[in-house]
Amino acid sequence: MLTTFYRIVKYGIQNFSRNYLVSIATILVLLLAVIVFESLILFGVVGQKAISLVQDKIDISVDFRETVSEDEMLNLKSSLETLTEVKEVEYVSRDEALVRFKDRHPSDSDIAKALEEIGDNPLRASLNIKAFNPNDYSSIASYLNNESLSGIIETVSYNQNQLVIDRLAKIMDVGRQAGFLLTVILAVVASIVSFNTILLAIYSSKDEIGIMRLVGASNMFIRGPYIVVGAIYGVFSALAGVILTIPFVYFVSPYVSILIPEMNLWGYFTGNIFAIFGYNLLFAVLIGVVSSFVVVRRYLRG
Amino acid sequence: MITFNNVSKKYGDNEVVREASFKINPGEFVSLVGKSGAGKSTLIKMLIGEERPSKGRIIFGQYEVNKLNDKELPELRRHMGIIFQDFRLLPKKTAHENVVFAMEVAGRPQREIEEVTPQVLDLVGLGTKTQNFIHELSGGERQRVAIARAMVNHPDVIIADEPTGNLDPINTWGIINLLMKINELGTTVILATHNKEIVNQLEHRVISMEDGKIIRDEEKGKYILV
Numbered sequence: 001m002l003t004t005f006y007r008i009v010k011y012g013i014q015n016f017s018r019n020y021l022v023s024i025a026t027i028l029v030l031l032l033a034v035i036v037f038e039s040l041i042l043f044g045v046v047g048q049k050a051i052s053l054v055q056d057k058i059d060i061s062v063d064f065r066e067t068v069s070e071d072e073m074l075n076l077k078s079s080l081e082t083l084t085e086v087k088e089v090e091y092v093s094r095d096e097a098l099v100r101f102k103d104r105h106p107s108d109s110d111i112a113k114a115l116e117e118i119g120d121n122p123l124r125a126s127l128n129i130k131a132f133n134p135n136d137y138s139s140i141a142s143y144l145n146n147e148s149l150s151g152i153i154e155t156v157s158y159n160q161n162q163l164v165i166d167r168l169a170k171i172m173d174v175g176r177q178a179g180f181l182l183t184v185i186l187a188v189v190a191s192i193v194s195f196n197t198i199l200l201a202i203y204s205s206k207d208e209i210g211i212m213r214l215v216g217a218s219n220m221f222i223r224g225p226y227i228v229v230g231a232i233y234g235v236f237s238a239l240a241g242v243i244l245t246i247p248f249v250y251f252v253s254p255y256v257s258i259l260i261p262e263m264n265l266w267g268y269f270t271g272n273i274f275a276i277f278g279y280n281l282l283f284a285v286l287i288g289v290v291s292s293f294v295v296v297r298r299y300l301r302g
Numbered sequence: 303m304i305t306f307n308n309v310s311k312k313y314g315d316n317e318v319v320r321e322a323s324f325k326i327n328p329g330e331f332v333s334l335v336g337k338s339g340a341g342k343s344t345l346i347k348m349l350i351g352e353e354r355p356s357k358g359r360i361i362f363g364q365y366e367v368n369k370l371n372d373k374e375l376p377e378l379r380r381h382m383g384i385i386f387q388d389f390r391l392l393p394k395k396t397a398h399e400n401v402v403f404a405m406e407v408a409g410r411p412q413r414e415i416e417e418v419t420p421q422v423l424d425l426v427g428l429g430t431k432t433q434n435f436i437h438e439l440s441g442g443e444r445q446r447v448a449i450a451r452a453m454v455n456h457p458d459v460i461i462a463d464e465p466t467g468n469l470d471p472i473n474t475w476g477i478i479n480l481l482m483k484i485n486e487l488g489t490t491v492i493l494a495t496h497n498k499e500i501v502n503q504l505e506h507r508v509i510s511m512e513d514g515k516i517i518r519d520e521e522k523g524k525y526i527l528v
Contacts, residue, residue, distance in 0.1 A: 007406050018394045211390045214350070215451065216380035217407035219373060301372050 008221065012228020015205075022201045023229070027236050029197040030284055033190035034241035037283050040183045041276060042249065042265065046256060047179050049263045051172050058134055058165055060158040062127040062144055068152045070125070076152065077127055083143065085136035090128040097123040124154070134169030138162070191287055198233070198291035202226060202299075209299040223296045230292030234285030241284070242277045245269070303328045303458065303490060304349065309358030309368075311344050311514075318344045320514040321358070326492065328458070331485045333501045334494040335525045336511035342494040345511070346463045349492075350384055351375045363458060380408050383452025383460040383489075387467035389444045391436045397447045398423065398432040404451045418454060426450045426480060442473030449480050459490040466497060474500070501525035 016023050064073055073091060080089045092100070098121050105111045115122075131137050141158035158165060205226075212222045246269075253266035269276070304326040311319040319341045326332055334342045347353040348360055351367050360367040365378050384390075391400050398419060405415045423432045426446040431439060439447065445465055452460050462481060466474040478493075478500055485491045495501060501508055501524065508523030509516055518526070 003412070004409070015394070208392055208394070211392055212403075212407070213376065214352075214379060214384055214390060215404045215407055216376045216378075216382075216455075217403075218376045221407050 004221065005224075008224030009228055011225035012232065015225050016229045016232050019201075019205075022204065023233070026197050026201050026233050027240070030194050030233050030237035030287065031240050031244075033194045033287065034237045034280050034284050035244065036186050036190045038241050038245055038276060038280055040186060041279060042245075042269070044179060044183065045268060046260065046263060046265065047175065050260050051175060053260065053262055054168060055134060055172065056130070058137070058168060059128050059130045060137055060141060060144075060156060060161075060165075062129065062156055063124050063154045064126065064152055065154045066124065068125075072152055073125055073127065076149070080127065080129060080140075080143075083140065085131050085133065085140055086129060087132045088130045092126050092128060094121050094123055094125050097121075097126065134165060134172060137165050137169070187283075194287045195291040195294075198230060198288065199295045202292065202295045206299045209296065213300070219300050222300060223293065226292040226296045227289050230288030230290075231285050232288075234283075234288035235281065237288075238277060238280035238284040241280045242273065245276075303363060304492075305359070305361040306345070306349075307359040307361070309345075309348060309355045309360055311341075311348060311353060312356040317356075318514050319348070319355075322511075322514075322516050323358075324509060324516060324519055326459075326490060328490055329485070329488055331482070331491045331504065331506040332493070333504060333506060333508045333523075333525075334492060334511065335496060335498075335501055335508055337496060340511040341514040342496075342511055343463055344514075346461055346492070346494055350382060350461060351378055376407075380455060381458045383449075383455070383457040385445070385448045385452050385460065385462040385465045387464035389436075389441075389448045391444060391447055391451070393436050396433050396435050397428055397439065397443075397450075400436070400447055401451050401454050404454055408455045410455070422450045422454045423447075427476070440473075441468050442470070442476060445469060445473070445477050446480070449477065449484075453484055453489070457489065459492060460484055461492045461494075463494045464496070465493070466495065466500065478504070498525040 062076070070093070077089045077091050080086050098115075101123060102112075102115075129140060131140055137158055141156055141162075144153060144156045144158075209222055249266055249269045253264070253269075256263055256265045306322050306324050309319060309322045310317060318339075322341075322345060334345065336342050344353060348355050349362065349367065351370055355368050358368070362378065363381065365374075365381075367378065370378060391397075392403060395403060401419050401422060402415055405419065410418075420432070426449050428443060428446050428450065431443060436444060436447070445468075448465070449460075452462075460481065465481070466477050469477065474497070481491050481493060482504070493500075493504075505522050507521050508518070508525065510518035510523070510526065
């Protein structure tokens with residue numbers, strides 16, 4: 001068995017090197033598929049980051065009535081935290097609200113003067129609530145609008161921003177779905193193109209397959225070397241894909257940072273380069289091996 | 303060893319082999335003769351499992367060839383050495399590698415392959431060209447490689463379908479002499495040919511075909527043109 005395996009690998013490497021023109025052409029096409037695949041990974045990361053940043057900006061805040069004690073507010077915070085839809089609840093006391101307000105307007109002398117004249121802190125304590133899913137804000141809001149809480153809650157911001165939040169949630173949903181669909185379509189197109197290239201490469205060897213059968217070679221002995229060649233195509237194209245992407249990501253990364261300041265594409269790429277190579281390898285080797293397996297099967301009859 | 307029992311082959315309405323029946327015993331040298339289109343090649347294709355008969359049974363040793371499926375055919379063919387007019391050698395391998403390949407698919411151990419391959423290539427007279435690729439060899443040399451490949455696994459039968467069709471007279475007789483030598487060593491040989499001169503000089507059994515039918519089967523026969 002080990003001898004047969006060794007012979008299959010030997011013939012695979014021999015076929016790959018002796019048909020070097022066909023090998024190069026096939027690797028080039030597979031490389032295009034790998035680049036499409038890798039771009040989809042990177043666009044996915046950028047898109048996900050953009051969506052999560054927008055999502056992070058959405059929250060609803062609850063303003064309490066003046067008479068409500070801190071204990072009551074913290075009780076509501078605790079009960080909100082038990083809801084499965086709620087990701088995070090932040091309690092902002094009156095003092096904290098004032099500090100933040102001043103921080104937001106450090107050089108506005110009119111505001112500073114107005115606060116001085118009022119003397120007392122005019123701001124109210126509030127809760128800022130973030131949901132896991134933007135679609136869940138409506139159910140959180142209906143929990144807060146419950147009659148039993150009307151005595152302590154003055155306003156819920158969702159009631160004022162409902163339209164914008166719902167629209168943003170829809171846009172993010174559509175963005176995710178469109179991204180997924182685009183990924184699937186492009187990955188399928190890249191796979192089909194690669195499959196056809198391998199089909200043509202093996203088609204040119206169909207007479208040889210016939211000869212091998214006449215000599216008494218088993219299906220495994222005939223198919224094996226082609227599968228090895230398919231895997232070699234995959235390894236080379238995955239490696240070339242990563243190498244070619246390095247300068248591209250280096251060049252594009254600053255522009256991505258302009259659009260999404262929190263995103264460091266170059267940092268992400270260099271930090272995950274082995275994982276990306278792994279995904280490329282899996283994708284390309286799978287296409288190479290499966291295509292070879294399927295195509296040779298067609299010529300193994302008779 | 304080989305039995306054809308009422309074997310017919312049809313392509314659509316065209317019957318190219320009609321109720322062929324004969325037996326070939328171990329160690330025989332049989333010439334299968336007839337004009338082009340007489341049905342010789344189809345008969346051989348059915349024997350090696352490349353075509354299935356429309357009717358009848360083909361027995362080769364322990365195998366009922368007409369009942370073998372695609373997965374069982376390689377094992378059958380390892381008992382046969384097959385030689386074609388167009389050589390059917392693996393073009394991207396050297397002469398030596400073509401012979402080695404036949405031994406490797408048969409599962410022969412490496413040490414035996416290294417020992418036997420040069421001997422067989424020497425026996426067929428390939429000389430110093432064993433490391434040449436197939437396209438670097440002449441027709442006669444290619445056919446010698448094909449014979450070396452066919453005989454290297456000590457098959458029960460060598461089946462040669464017009465092996466001299468592309469060769470000059472000198473190479474033709476070189477190849478025929480090789481086949482006779484192989485036969486003298488005990489291997490059954492089936493030679494399909496339309497070369498009258500060869501058949502008449504061999505003075506072995508001759509099965510004559512015409513329009514798909516076996517019209518004559520004679521010990522020490524001659525090629526009689528109708």
